[in-house]
Amino acid sequence: MGRHLTGTATMPARVPIDTVEWKFNDRPEDQREAYVLVRFQDPATAGDYYRFQIHRDSISDDPEVDYTPDDRLNNGQEFTLGTSYEFDPGDTLITTLYHLDKAYADFMQSVDDARGANGNPFAQPAGIRSTVQGGLGVFTVLSYERRTIIIK
Numbered sequence: 793m794g795r796h797l798t799g800t801a802t803m804p805a806r807v808p809i810d811t812v813e814w815k816f817n818d819r820p821e822d823q824r825e826a827y828v829l830v831r832f833q834d835p836a837t838a839g840d841y842y843r844f845q846i847h848r849d850s851i852s853d854d855p856e857v858d859y860t861p862d863d864r865l866n867n868g869q870e871f872t873l874g875t876s877y878e879f880d881p882g883d884t885l886i887t888t889l890y891h892l893d894k895a896y897a898d899f900m901q902s903v904d905d906a907r908g909a910n911g912n913p914f915a916q917p918a919g920i921r922s923t924v925q926g927g928l929g930v931f932t933v934l935s936y937e938r939r940t941i942i943i944k
Contacts, residue, residue, distance in 0.1 A: 799924045799931025804891040807832055807842070809937045810870075812887055817877050825877040826943050828857075830887055836868035841897035843890040844873050851886055860900060883943045888936050895923045896932040 810833060814826040834840055839862075846857040857875050879885060892900075898921045905918035922928045 795926060797924050797926045799929075801895065801923070801932045802893045803933045804840075804893050804935045805835065806935050806937055807835065807840075807889060807891045809887065809889050809939055812939050812941050814879065814941070814943055816881075824881060826879045826881070826883075827875050827877050828879060828885065828887070828941075829872055829874045830889065831870055831872050832889060832937075834863045834866060834868055834871050838863070838867050839894060840867070841892040841894060842871075843888075843892055843900070845888045845890075846875065847886040847888070848879075849884050849886075851888070856885075860897065862897065879943050881943055884940065885943065886938060886940050888938045890934060890936045892935075893932065895921075896930055899923055899930040899932075 809830055811831040812828065814828045816824045816826045819825070828846060830844065841862045842860065844857070844859045844861065845855040847853060847855050856878065859873060861871070861873065863871075902918060902921040905916075906920055909915035909918040920928060923930045923932065
C-alpha cells in the first residue's frame with residue numbers, strides 16, 4: 793500500500809570559523825570593493841568535506857559565493873577560502889561553513905554533474921547518487937558555523 797523510504801546519515805562535528813576578514817582594493821573611495829577571507833582549522837581526520845557560502849543580506853536569496861572544497865590537499869591544516877573583489881562598503885554578509893558527510897558531498901557533486909550533462913551531447917552521462925533506499929534524494933544532517941559581518 794504505502795512506500796517506505798529509509799536513509800542514514802552521520803553527524804559531522806561542527807568546524808568553527810576562526811576568522812572572517814575583508815580588505816578593500818586601492819581604487820578611489822566611490823569605486824572601492826572588498827574581498828572576504830574566511831579561515832578555519834581542518835580536523836586531522838582525512839575525508840572532510842565542506843560547503844562554504846556567502847549571502848548578501850539574507851540566506852533566503854541565492855548565495856554570492858558557493859564553494860564545495862574537501863581536505864585532500866591540506867588535511868589537518870588551516871583552510872583559507874576567499875572571494876574576489878565583489879563586496880561594497882556597508883554590505884551585510886552572512887558567511888556559512890557547512891561540514892558535510894561524504895554521502896551528502898557525493899550527492900551534491902552528482903547533481904551538479906547531472907545538470908552539466910543535461911542536454912549536452914558531448915558530456916558524459918551522469919546519474920544522481922542517492923542516499924535514500926526506495927527513492928531518489930538525500931538524507932543528511934547539516935552541521936554548520938555561521939557569522940554575519942558588515943563591510944565597514
